Amino acid sequence: MIKEEIKKLIENSIETLQKQRKLPKFDVFSKILVEQPKEERHGDYATNIAIIIAKHCRENPLKIANLLSDKLKKAKKLFSRVETASPGFINFFLSQKILLFELKEILRKKDKYGQSKIGKGKTIIIDYSSVNIAKPFSVGHLRSTLIGQAIYNLYKFLGYKTIGDNHLGDWGTQFGKLICAVKKWGNEKEIAKNPIKNLVALYIKFHQEAEKNPALEEEGRRWFKKLEEGDKEAKRLWKKCVKWSLKEFNNLYKILEIKIDMSLGESFYRPMLESVIKESLKKKVAVKSQGAVIIPFPKEILPPLMIRKSDGATLYSTRDLAAIKYRRKKYKPYKIIYEVGAEQTLYFKQLFWAAELLGWGKREDYVHIAHGMMRLPTGRMRTRKGETILLEDLLKEAFEKAIKIVEEKNPGIKTRNKEEVAKIIGIGAIKYNNLSRKPLTDIIFKWDEALNLEGNSGPYLQYSYVRAKSIIKKSKIKTIKFNKKWSFKEEKEVRLLKRLIRFPEVVEQAAKSYSPNLVCNYIFELAQDFNSFYESVPVLKEQDKNCRMARLALVESTAQVIKNGLNILGIKTLEEM
Numbered sequence: 275m276i277k278e279e280i281k282k283l284i285e286n287s288i289e290t291l292q293k294q295r296k297l298p299k300f301d302v303f304s305k306i307l308v309e310q311p312k313e314e315r316h317g318d319y320a321t322n323i324a325i326i327i328a329k330h331c332r333e334n335p336l337k338i339a340n341l342l343s344d345k346l347k348k349a350k351k352l353f354s355r356v357e358t359a360s361p362g363f364i365n366f367f368l369s370q371k372i373l374l375f376e377l378k379e380i381l382r383k384k385d386k387y388g389q390s391k392i393g394k395g396k397t398i399i400i401d402y403s404s405v406n407i408a409k410p411f412s413v414g415h416l417r418s419t420l421i422g423q424a425i426y427n428l429y430k431f432l433g434y435k436t437i438g439d440n441h442l443g444d445w446g447t448q449f450g451k452l453i454c455a456v457k458k459w460g461n462e463k464e465i466a467k468n469p470i471k472n473l474v475a476l477y478i479k480f481h482q483e484a485e486k487n488p489a490l491e492e493e494g495r496r497w498f499k500k501l502e503e504g505d506k507e508a509k510r511l512w513k514k515c516v517k518w519s520l521k522e523f524n525n526l527y528k529i530l531e532i533k534i535d536m537s538l539g540e541s542f543y544r545p546m547l548e549s550v551i552k553e554s555l556k557k558k559v560a561v562k563s564q565g566a567v568i569i570p571f572p573k574e575i576l577p578p579l580m581i582r583k584s585d586g587a588t589l590y591s592t593r594d595l596a597a598i599k600y601r602r603k604k605y606k607p608y609k610i611i612y613e614v615g616a617e618q619t620l621y622f623k624q625l626f627w628a629a630e631l632l633g634w635g636k637r638e639d640y641v642h643i644a645h646g647m648m649r650l651p652t653g654r655m656r657t658r659k660g661e662t663i664l665l666e667d668l669l670k671e672a673f674e675k676a677i678k679i680v681e682e683k684n685p686g687i688k689t690r691n692k693e694e695v696a697k698i699i700g701i702g703a704i705k706y707n708n709l710s711r712k713p714l715t716d717i718i719f720k721w722d723e724a725l726n727l728e729g730n731s732g733p734y735l736q737y738s739y740v741r742a743k744s745i746i747k748k749s750k751i752k753t754i755k756f757n758k759k760w761s762f763k764e765e766k767e768v769r770l771l772k773r774l775i776r777f778p779e780v781v782e783q784a785a786k787s788y789s790p791n792l793v794c795n796y797i798f799e800l801a802q803d804f805n806s807f808y809e810s811v812p813v814l815k816e817q818d819k820n821c822r823m824a825r826l827a828l829v830e831s832t833a834q835v836i837k838n839g840l841n842i843l844g845i846k847t848l849e850e851m
Contacts, residue, residue, distance in 0.1 A: 275390070275778045276376070279352060280308050280319055280366060287345035288327075296341055298331045310776070317357065317365030318772060324362040335362025368772070370761060376775040378756045380831040388778045388838050393434030396608035399601055400426045400436065403534060404614065406443035408452055408473045408515040411526050411665045413719060417645040420708045420844065422613035423532050424790035425643065427842045432785055437605060441597065442539035444516055446590060448477075450498025453511050454490070455480040457497075462514070469518035499587060502544075526665055530701060531844060543596035547588045550596045551581055559631045569628045579624040591625065598629050598640075609639055611788070616644035616714060643788045646716035663719060671721065672700030679733070683851055695848055699733050702845040706732030709843050710794035730798050732845050735836060738801035739847045741808070742833035748814060749826055760824035766807040770828055773803045777835050781842065790843060797839040804832045 284306050291297040302323065311320045324342055328335035339358040346364065347356045354369040380387045402422020405415050422438070430436040455476040456465070465472040484490040501508040516539070527534070551567055554560035560569045565584030571577075581592045601610060612622060622642035630637045676696035680687060687695065703726060710730065711717065728734060746754075762768050777796065784792040813829060816822040837847045 275782070276368070276372065276775065277308050277319065277779050281306050283346055283349055284321060284323060284342065287342050290345060291341055297327065300330060302327055302330070311365065316359065318368045319366040321364050322362065324364060328362060336360060338362060339364050373762070373771050373775065374758060374760060377771060377827060377831060380774060380834055381754060381756055381827060384834055385838060387834060388781045389431055389433070390778065390782065391433040392782070393429060393432045397435045397437065397605050398429045399439060399605060399607045399610045400613065401439050401441050401610065402613040404441045404443060405523055407519040407539070408470070408477070410470050410474055411523055413663045413665055413668055414648045416665060417648055417708055418613045418615070419530070419532055420705055421643065421645055421713050421790060423844050424709055424842060425611060425613065425788055427844065428781065428785040428790065431781060431842055438534040440534045440537040442537055444539035445541045445544070445593065447495055447498045449501060449512055449515070450496065451480050451494035452477055452515065453497045453501065453508055454494045456511055470522050473515060499585065502587060529669060540590060540593040543593045543600065546596040546600060547592050550592060550599060554581060554632060557632060559628070569631065571627055576620070576624050576627065579628050594625055595628060598634055602634055609641055611641045611643060613643045613645065616646055619644050641788065643713055645713045648717050648719055651718055651720065668704065669700070672704055673697060676700035676703070680851065687850070695851060698846045698848055699736065699851070702732035702736055705843060705845050706735070706794065709790045712789065712791050735797055735801050735840060736848055737851055738804060739833050739836045740849065740851050742804065742829050742836070743849060745813060745829050746826065746833070751826060754823065754827050754830050756827070757820065757823065759820065760827070762824065764811050766810050767825065767828060770803045770807045770832065773800050774831055774835055777839065793839050793842055797836055800832065800835060
């Protein structure tokens with residue numbers, strides 16, 4: 275990666291100057307930052323390390339910058355020139371040689387371009403989707419599912435051993451309420467015809483009736499207590515709810531092309547809960563309080579975390595701690611990442627600190643990626659109030675709208691192909707609409723925005739890919755062979771090439787910051803640069819054969835990098851639209 279090469283050159287230059295006693299010896303290497311300047315006239319990369327060094331040794335920063343610059347200028351393979359600028363910046367301009375080398379790498383590595391081995395030997399567990407049994411898969415669950423899968427893909431792309439865990443919400447007081455509702459108002463044969471819809475209707479009815487008769491809440495809690503104690507009837511109904519729900523969820527995952535490695539529900543950790551509570555008490559991390567068991571935090575910085583209620587029932591905090599202990603013992607992860615809504619931020623601070631207090635690693639070993647809420651224009655989605663949009667309905671609407679787009683753009687397409695293309699476009703539109711935003715951003719759900727097929731959207735990127743591939747197809751050249759004699763002089767072709775070679779950096783930064791939206795931003799800018807290049811610079815009509823081949827290599831590389839980026843996002847590319 276070019277940025278890392280530059281950083282290494284800066285480190286070597288500092289060490290040389292320190293040995294020559296032109297710079298004082300001190301550890302400055304962790305502070306070296308290489309960034310992309312906002313304006314092209316300031317170079318392709320820049321560093322302010324001279325300013326940092328100057329502050330330490332009370333020297334003129336421009337003098338330090340010039341000393342370093344004199345050393346760095348010798349790297350002619352990497353730089354066409356190195357300049358200094360007040361008050362002490364060093365600006366780097368990449369050489370044609372390194373640009374051509376990276377172009378060759380894209381053509382050679384193809385689907386593997388942008389990959390690295392920085393994660394070799396490290397395991398990352400990503401806890402995402404985490405849908406709730408007996409509740410519909412709404413667009414509210416979509417964010418965790420899509421962001422989590424993209425982060426999974428990012429880390430796998432970087433060489434980590436990635437494990438995706440769908441931590442199903444299949445245990446808790448809500449199941450006592452649901453069992454109570456089924457016993458009072460349900461008909462199992464009728465429920466089985468359309469289980470999720472009917473179970474949700476019963477769940478809503480329970481809360482409506484509970485507002486009139488608060489005693490129902492206590493009855494629901496009693497049924498959950500029975501379930502925890504292994505009551506035969508409670509267990510039978512609970513198992514049916516799980517079976518019905520998983521069948522529907524798996525169908526939706528298949529449509530979305532989401533592949534999660536395992537689905538261990540909260541119930542999986544039930545046998546481990548008592549040992550977690552005992553260990554917490556034994557280590558004096560937890561204390562008994564008014565019949566309950568809580569984990570208090572030093573100086574009461576955070577509210578205490580309850581791990582057992584006064585009636586003896588466990589909570590999802592107990593089950594989450596059991597999950598951490600199980601995962602650490604079985605997989606020895608480098609990090610455990612949780613992709614869960616922002617409303618759980620305080621809870622995860624408590625959970626991670628509790629794990630640290632128990633001696634299960636440091637808080638830094640656990641990461642909560644908080645996504646914003648998916649809301650209706652009228653307010654928050656709430657299952658118990660019946661205010662939600664089903665993912666199934668969203669997918670159906672996306673498919674119908676995409677079919678119309680395909681028919682308009684390609685009326686001669688075969689029916690079978692048309693349906694497959696429409697499916698890929700529709701799902702791509704939904705995924706990109708979610709992933710192109712910062713995870714923490716709230717989304718006011720609007721049909722037109724979710725299914726946007728123009729502008730900064732999945733279909734625009736898919737179309738840019740199709741356009742690039744169609745150019746290669748028209749050229750009738752089967753394989754583009756790299757030629758070291760190629761050169762790029764047109765402003766737009768140079769800009770496109772410089773954009774292409776930044777892909778590995780963007781992938782690494784997106785993983786480090788848990789931000790798939792950075793990949794979206796990059797691919798969109800790449801597509802814009804490509805379309806601008808193609809509209810201004812002749813490719814197929816270029817008379818000079820060597821120049822035409824060089825530009826076709828740019829087109830092929832653009833298609834490849836767009837495809838690699840979309841693959842990370844879980845979005846398919848098409849050969850026709």
